[in-house]
Amino acid sequence: RKEVEQDPGPFNVPEGATVAFNCTYSNSASQSFFWYRQDCRKEPKLLMSVYSSGNEDGRFTAQLNRASQYISLLIRDSKLSDSATYLCVVNRGSGTYKYIFGTGTRLKVLA
Amino acid sequence: NAGVTQTPKFQVLKTGQSMTLQCAQDMNHEYMSWYRQDPGMGLRLIHYSVGAGITDQGEVPNGYNVSRSTTEDFPLRLLSAAPSQTSVYFCASSEMGRSPQHFGDGTRLSIL
Numbered sequence: 001r002k003e004v005e006q007d008p009g010p011f012n013v014p015e016g017a018t019v020a021f022n023c024t025y026s027n028s029a030s031q032s033f034f035w036y037r038q039d040c041r042k043e044p045k046l047l048m049s050v051y052s053s054g055n056e057d058g059r060f061t062a063q064l065n066r067a068s069q070y071i072s073l074l075i076r077d078s079k080l081s082d083s084a085t086y087l088c089v090v091n092r093g094s095g096t097y098k099y100i101f102g103t104g105t106r107l108k109v110l111a
Numbered sequence: 112n113a114g115v116t117q118t119p120k121f122q123v124l125k126t127g128q129s130m131t132l133q134c135a136q137d138m139n140h141e142y143m144s145w146y147r148q149d150p151g152m153g154l155r156l157i158h159y160s161v162g163a164g165i166t167d168q169g170e171v172p173n174g175y176n177v178s179r180s181t182t183e184d185f186p187l188r189l190l191s192a193a194p195s196q197t198s199v200y201f202c203a204s205s206e207m208g209r210s211p212q213h214f215g216d217g218t219r220l221s222i223l
Contacts, residue, residue, distance in 0.1 A: 004153075032209045043201055043214040044154070087153070091209065097142060097161060098169060099212070103153040 001026055004090050006102035014110050017078050021105045023088030024070040032091040033071050035062055037084040038104065044087055047073075078109045113137050117202050117215035124192045124222050132187040132218050134202030142205045143185040144169070144212065145177065147198040154201065160185055192222045 005024045013019045025033075033050035048055065050062040050071050061074040071088055085104040092098040118133045136143065144159035146169075156169030160179040174196060176188040185204075189196060199219050203212035 034211055041199075043216045045214070046211045049211055097159055097167075097209075098156055099144075100156075101146075101154040103151060 003027060003092070004088060004100045004102040006086075006088055006105045008103060009106040010108050011105065012108045012110055013078055015078060015080060017109075018074065018076045019078060019107065020072055020074045021086055021088075021107075022070050022072050023090075023102050023105075024068075025088075025090045025100075026069065027090070027093050028066075028069060029093035030090045031093075032099075033062075033064055034089040035060075035071075035073050036087040036089060036101075038087055039084050044101075047086070075107075078107075080109050080111060083107055083109045115202055115204055115213055115215035117200075117218050119218060120216070121219045122221070124189075124220070126192060126194060126222060128192050130189050130192065132189075132200055132202075132220070134185045134187065134215060135183050136185075136204040136213075137183065138204060138206075138213070139182060140204035140206055140213075141182070142207060142210070142212075143179065144203045145175070145185070145187045146201045146203065147171065147196075148201060148217075149198050157187065157200075194222045196220065197222045 035047040036044040038044045054063045059076045063072045085106045087104045088102040115136045141162045145157040146154040148154045158177040160166045202215045205212045
């Protein structure tokens with residue numbers, strides 16, 4: 001089993017739709033979680049950190065489920081500009097500075 | 112507003128050549144790291160540093176060396192390039208090890 005797993009997609013959704021991605025992780029000691037977006041052939045850019053109580057930033061909501069060991073990202077009212085690959089990032093465990101990236105979920109928002 | 116700067120942006124090497132990928136940040140970040148990204152495999156950690164004079168190995172360190180003599184710079188050295196090292200290399204930095212990382216715009220490296 002991979003340490004961090006994501007559905008590669010692509011998720012093809014119409015503009016205005018709500019879409020959700022999950023990311024599962026295998027190390028129960030992981031403590032830091034992030035979502036990044038990556039456009040084709042560009043560097044990853046931080047979308048949001050994921051906090052235990054869940055957090056929201058505009059149209060984006062991130063959740064952490066420690067019991068089932070997954071994080072989720074919800075995008076409401078999808079825009080064409082949301083088309084990208086979404087990467088989840090998890091640290092390897094308590095006290096470690098090693099981060100594991102998922103292979104990403106590709107989203108295409110259609111006009 | 113430079114952030115994380117990587118040079119060169121593109122490079123072609125022959126097998127057996129050595130080279131250094133440069134990474135500099137102007138945010139006074141303690142944590143710096145190097146990743147490689149290959150199709151279908153996501154980003155994999157090569158080496159990282161938690162401060163000047165301190166480095167450690169990531170998932171895929173073989174064939175690469177790093178040093179951190181200053182807070183700002185974290186060069187990655189390929190000792191003897193191999194075709195398997197053809198990849199896109201990203202450098203990143205953060206305030207602390209658990210803070211979000213900021214990425215440079217990458218170096219696209221081809222080994223022939």
